[in-house]
Amino acid sequence: MINIINVSPLSVLNIMKCTLSTLKPGEIATISRHLAEGPVRQRLLDLGFMPQSSIEMVRYAPLGDPIEVRIGRNHVLLRKTEANTVIVKRNA
């Protein structure tokens, strides 16, 4: 059964899980899954956002959006709207 709920993802996730855009600079997390479909999902996977890989929030742009993250050696820029579709688990 598939239910589609149009609410903020956060409310149904447990406390350790959050969207990528809520990490603070310097925080490291593990990608657990993607909510996006189509082009956004494809592009994220292309750029190495594989589930279970480790991801670091590097910085926010001066105006707070977009954000810069690091996966392995690669640095990737993405807008918060896209970052909101990535569910991560904060590393303790």
Place this chain on the structure above:
Amino acid sequence: MYEQKILLAGQQNAGKSTLFNRLTGARQHVANYPGVTVDKKVGVLSHQGKRFQLVDLPGTYSLTSFSLEERVARKALREERADTVLNILDAANLSRSMHLTLQLIEMGQPLVIALNMMDVAAKQGTHIDVEKLQTTLDLPVTACIGRTGKGVDNVANSLNTSRQSRFLLRYPDIETHIRATEALLTQIPSLGNKADAYSRWLALRLLENDQELLDSVDAECEAAWRASLAQIQNKAEAELEQSVSDYIIACRHQAVMHILETCVTEQNKTATATLSQKIDRLVLNRYCAPLCLLATVFFIYQCSIVWGYELTNYTWPYLASLREIVAALLPEAGFLHDPYLRSLGLWVIDSANTLLNYVPIFLILFALIAILEDSGYMARIAFIADKVLSKFGLHGQSTLPLILSGVFAGGCAVPGIMATKGIPDNRARMATIFTVPFMNCLAKVPLYTLLLGIFFDKNKALMMFYISTITIIAALLVAKLLTNTVLKKSETAPFVMELPRYHLPTLRSVATRAIERTWTYVRKVGTIVVAVSVVIFVLLQFPGVPEDQQAQYQQQAEQAVAIFQKSVVGTDYEAVLTQERLPQLINLYTDYKRAKLNAQGAETSKAVNATFAARDPELFQFVAPPRGDKVLKSIHRALRKLARTRKQIRLEMKEQQLENSMLGSFGRAIEPISQYAGFDWKINVALLSSFAARESSVATLGVLFQQDDESNEKLEQRIGGSEEFSAKGELSAVALILFFALYPPCLATVMMIRVQTGQYRWMLLAIALPSVIGFGVATLVFSLGTYFSLSGVQAMSGAYFTALILLLYLGFKRSKPLHKPEALTT
């Protein structure tokens, strides 16, 4: 003929174009892929007596159908039937590059691999066992450094050795479904029966639900076929408990990891900050970033626009002498009427010169942009500016086009529009193309200076500030308007992009790009502008001065000649100065005067004398009479007077002609409408003619607001004192300034919009929209200003703050997210 066709495939930032340039040198040209506006770079490589045709594919990470670039690359790979596909990998980022490689292998392409950026890989402690990689992938692999050219010969050598790899990427959980889909494919005549090498690839894409492929088979298959495909898809997804495409990517990822484990050793696995990261800590720092960006923009502006403009002072004499050479080749000027060939020739060369005059500016500008691109700072600019721009439907990468076209009063929309190529999001790219012409290009400045000088001498600085910022406000508002209306349905792309490492740009690459782009500008824009200048010439020339008027001028001319003849009669020179030689004499005189004006320094001045003396020694004595010869002196005086009268008559004729011309009648015809904005027919003509090139607006006004007698007023005084302007001068001027700021792009820009959007309807929109908006704003400001009897500055302030408030309202209003609300599946 080419013996082999080679496609270059690789991801963005893998150094594909660097290698392409290394391999082909200058023997390349840029076209479009059929039907789309994606650049297709084609070059020639002669190597060991063979000629190869190289085609640069768009940089892609994958070969899905989600983005235009990927669709184009995929189509080329499937249809161009290349002898070799050269896959370029970033050695310092193998895990990412390898994904594309595995997809190319899966397609059954004849491949060779080039590992680029080996130096960067070595520096970060990555050691790649090329031999092992070669055996693992079952493909020829060569290492190189595209930036310095090291190993590029080996890459060229390997081009003959391409082959289909026997490496097979397995998807254990869906193999049965792949086979089932392959079986289904045999029922599609255009795909299956050929038993192509890539039927496995096709099957995988169909299982993934690849939209483009499904659309292409739709025409040939029956509903039952689609149903059985859907059945297989559902079954696969149910078994996998995830989408097929996710599973495929995961398998591929695993395979890549496995290959890297066997072939690559990392020396320092502890992540130390690289140089790029250290620079970014400063350059992208919350407080430093805006300062760095401003400094960069200011530097570009200073180097290209300010210094480049100064440089044109040195290059202009060459263009002026080019004009002289052409003028000498054309038939000589008559006393009153010039042969059409002469006026047309000079008109065309003048239009061409206006454009060529910008070449130094563009060379510097394009070189600096190439440095920005190569160094990797461009991506950072997008990062810093995206927030503001995306609010209005633009993109972080719109910054550069906007800068180029003159955010700070001085730029050109043509390179600005060319620079929109880099924007990956199509909707934002289109919005940028339409808003770039609002910026203040170099050619708009003279009219502003003229009007400000006449009407707003005291408030010059304030008005200039208004002008240069209201254009940005207008651009953002129009971008917002367009993205919410006509562009609403155009394709967008997610803003997810790689932040490239910093690179030191090489002189070679910067110089090639700067020259290449300037040449494109000259060629594309030059030819069009020359062609259209001919049309405008005709519109300004015909039907010409009415006959009775003509006779009057003729009479005036004859009188002037008679006066001159009187001074000659009775002297020794009566025989020399016959009626037939008079035009020659007067042309010699005016040419000489002009040459003297252009000549700088005593040396050149002497040289001019020598040249003209040689041209016609007999007539030259009247032009520059020797000291002490009283007879020659008096003839010279008479000649001077005659030349002045002739100039006067010709000016009057020109004005008459302009008034009578088709463009002039059109200007008069739209006067009933344009008067609501405070424009009379003269302004209309100036604005219409400035469509060909902005510079001509002031020149046309100069002709229209002629001086009457011997009075030598400057154009400012003439316009300021004229009837048309004196009544509601300031308000008319404000309306004119606003209209000119929002005015449709000039012809060259319009043609560039056609090239970059690929469609005439967009070009027409780019003309119509600013005309309507510009005229609407001008009318509104003029009417309201008249109604409330505002001063010019008051009207301008009113317009400015209204626009600003609207901008802030839209900027702070919480915009609806561009993406659909995220759905959460449980």
